[in-house]
Amino acid sequence: VARKKSDAVDAAVLANILRTDMAAHRSLPADSELVQAIAVLARAQQDAVWDRGQAHNRLPSQLREFYPAILEAFAQHKHGLCSREARTILAAAPTPAKAARLTGRRLQALLKQAGRVRGIQAEADRLHEVFQRDYLHQPPQVEAALGRQTTALLRQLNTACQNANELEEATAHAFAEHPDAQVIRSFPGLGSLTGARVLAEIGDDRTRFANAGALKAYAGSAPVTRASGKSCVVMSRKVKNQRLAAVGYVWAFVSLTKSSGARAHYDRRREAGDRHVAAQRNLFNRFMGMLFHCLQHGQLYDETKAFPMQPLENPATIAA
Incomplete structure (x- = not known):
């Protein structure tokens, strides 16, 4: 390999990528x-x-x-x-x-x-x-x-x-002053500053993320699967928006004292074997899906819809 490099050749390679595979690439977000x-x-x-x-x-x-x-x-x-x-x-x-x-x-x-x-x-x-x-x-x-x-x-x-x-x-x-502020601040654990940090990283272009999964991957809250041959490992994402991931940790932590549903979800993850950080990341992942839906439809956060009552695992035992 000659390891030759020039800006002109790099520009030509990038142009050819877009010329042949334009449909596989997304346009830059058009934020306000x-x-x-x-x-x-x-x-x-x-x-x-x-x-x-x-x-x-x-x-x-x-x-x-x-x-x-x-x-x-x-x-x-x-x-x-x-x-x-x-x-x-x-x-x-x-x-x-x-x-x-x-x-x-x-x-x-x-x-x-x-x-x-x-x-x-x-x-x-x-x-x-x-x-x-x-x-x-x-x-x-x-x-x-x-x-x-x-x-x-x-x-x-x-x-x-x-x-x-x-x-x-x-x-x-x-x-x-932003119209999305009311929706974002309606979520437990988000205030003016943390909400601004979330909005700053996700923007207000509704076409930027195709679905909630894309937003979760961008935030680093969704796990990534590495499969090769017979090996298949699910692990946390390392490549992500670091600023959004940082505010997500704070968001999930504060929500534990602001939302009974969030606390119950966190406790269930801990009982399932997750460590503290993994349980909070799972909670953050769920919040990101809710936020995507609320922003797309202009709805405020609703605790009863976000965390509906979980059915009892063994009603007969509880009744006894």
């Missing part, structure tokens, strides 16, 4: 301008969330080397170091020495600056007590240098948090 805008915003917001996660992971790793007090202070907080309170206090006191010098009134002022409105005094007292404890520490010059590095990492985290919040607001606003 609004959906294209939602796709730009939703993907940018998801990238910003991933960037925020990376920045958040780097900061604790840095703080473990010299600043265990701040980690202990916000260990039980819902958002950890991503919370506005933690970032505000860390900006004012990037080293343990500066944190130990913070007074109760100064901590109250910082909490108010971060937007806290309740339990300010109690929280300030708790933080003051944590910062006054004895911890292992670095030499003063090393601690000061690590504090400067922490300030730089904190700026990255603040920027990532701000970008994620602003893009989330813009994405939700654009999604609310």
Whole structure:
């Protein structure tokens, strides 16, 4: 094989493929301008969330080397170091020495600056007590240098948090203007942001997917069969829309607490031997089929139709 390559030959090969097998290929989706805008915003917001996660992971790793007090202070907080309170206090006191010098009134002022409105005094007292404890520490010059590095990492985290919040607001606003938003939001587990991510990846061109199976394959929720000779293996798809698969995992997980039918379906899959991820993927696969039907017919999600009552396996035993 000569392994020769040129753009002109590649273009000719692609043109010949379409010239001879045009019927075997689908045209590009004709999505509306609004959906294209939602796709730009939703993907940018998801990238910003991933960037925020990376920045958040780097900061604790840095703080473990010299600043265990701040980690202990916000260990039980819902958002950890991503919370506005933690970032505000860390900006004012990037080293343990500066944190130990913070007074109760100064901590109250910082909490108010971060937007806290309740339990300010109690929280300030708790933080003051944590910062006054004895911890292992670095030499003063090393601690000061690590504090400067922490300030730089904190700026990255603040920027990532701000970008994620602003893009989330813009994405939700654009999604609310789309006519499919009402149908998508009617599904349990889908909100403005997750719904926008779903719409961004599937689009609003009704001819894009020939049937529900095509949509499920695109999302990666449907399994794939690999058959060769006497071997036949059914496995999860690796080639898929990764963004749609990511939001599908969140969708299925949240729906477990929002829909009794979804929870029952998940439990049945677990009892059948599926692991957690496989059971959630099966639930996501079912949701994708429902979503395809609802979008095609303009119908809202109906729990009674989506998950009808399952017949008892042994009514006589139950009655006894």
